[in-house]
Amino acid sequence: MPGKLPDGVAGGPRDGSRARVRKSSRSSLRDGPRSSLRGSARRTLATASALARSCHPLPTAAVTLFATAVAAAAGRGPAGSAGVGAAVLAGQLSIGWCNDAVDARRDAAVGRSDKPAATGEVPPSHVGKAAGGALAACVPLSLLGGPAAAAAHLTGVLAGGWAYDLGLKRTVWSPAAYAIGFGALPAFITLGLPGSPWPVWWATTGAALLGVGAHLVNVLPDLDADRATGVRGLPQRMGGRKVRLVAPFVLLGAVAVVALGPPGPARPLDWAVLGSAAAATAAGVVRPGGEGSAVPFRTAIGVAGLAVALFVSRGGSLA
Numbered sequence: 001m002p003g004k005l006p007d008g009v010a011g012g013p014r015d016g017s018r019a020r021v022r023k024s025s026r027s028s029l030r031d032g033p034r035s036s037l038r039g040s041a042r043r044t045l046a047t048a049s050a051l052a053r054s055c056h057p058l059p060t061a062a063v064t065l066f067a068t069a070v071a072a073a074a075g076r077g078p079a080g081s082a083g084v085g086a087a088v089l090a091g092q093l094s095i096g097w098c099n100d101a102v103d104a105r106r107d108a109a110v111g112r113s114d115k116p117a118a119t120g121e122v123p124p125s126h127v128g129k130a131a132g133g134a135l136a137a138c139v140p141l142s143l144l145g146g147p148a149a150a151a152a153h154l155t156g157v158l159a160g161g162w163a164y165d166l167g168l169k170r171t172v173w174s175p176a177a178y179a180i181g182f183g184a185l186p187a188f189i190t191l192g193l194p195g196s197p198w199p200v201w202w203a204t205t206g207a208a209l210l211g212v213g214a215h216l217v218n219v220l221p222d223l224d225a226d227r228a229t230g231v232r233g234l235p236q237r238m239g240g241r242k243v244r245l246v247a248p249f250v251l252l253g254a255v256a257v258v259a260l261g262p263p264g265p266a267r268p269l270d271w272a273v274l275g276s277a278a279a280a281t282a283a284g285v286v287r288p289g290g291e292g293s294a295v296p297f298r299t300a301i302g303v304a305g306l307a308v309a310l311f312v313s314r315g316g317s318l319a
Contacts, residue, residue: 046121047122051097051126051130054096054097054100054122054130055097056099059218060092060093063092065085066185067185068081068084068088070311070312070318072315073312073314074189076145076192083145087138087142087145088153088185088188090134090135091153091161093131094138094157094162095162095165097128098128098161098166099165100118101117101127103115104127105124109229110228110229135157138154146191146196148196149188149191149192149196153184153188156180156182156188159177159180159181160178160179160180160181160182163177168233171232172233172237174235175216175233178212179212180208180211182207182210183204183205186207190319193319199318201261203311203314206261207254207311209251210251210304210307212250213247213251213254213303214304216235216246216250217300219233219243220235223236223243244300248281251300251303252277252303255273255303255306256277258307258310258311259274269313276306277303277306280302281299
């Protein structure tokens, strides 16, 4: 049997240990940057995910799709409609992020686990910076339709959405912010057409009513949390039962204005949509199902969908 090589001799225990240390060191040097990059990528993705969930994604997507569809129906063309969609998306992102940045402390106080800025997934300052960046992007995107169209849209974003986030939501005038924000959309669309025509009265009025109805429906899930943190807008003062009953009627008003407002006899489609909205509203009122019932809420969502469909069908008559 060969004898054990003494320490320090090539191939001996100490020499083998040194070789393993050198190999491990080289491996660590190689893996260090890779591990750091992987960690940075994970943090970036986590932040992006938190910001995506902080922008109120469903309302943001709904309003963007609504505006884009109406713009296409109004004759803005593919490029113009895409520009409207991009500008509205930027504006809605800025409003959603501003809301969550401002409300982060209140949301944390009531345990809102669905709000990343309240749970610590993303710092409120990051959400605020995202809001500012989206608002900055909204300006040149709005100007693609011309200065008059941009002025109309930015008025809706600032005097509507941002004013709501920064204080109007805590007053009895909270529906006014939604009326301004939604009511400005037809003007943003038509002022970008050749000749920059103003929208007809029923388009602005119908959109404003649609916005007020959306406000009533949107706050329903958060009424208790809002009251607990001092948010006392009009829906919070009304209470859940009254809001559930009133919201479908406001949205029915939007349908009626768009269906019967244009000059000339109403189309068969107008009567069909108006009749469906009235029937749905009546059913929701007759069978409310109690304080926590979802029937009036679902009714309001359905009537809002009918109003949007009617708007799109009337797109060519907005100006």
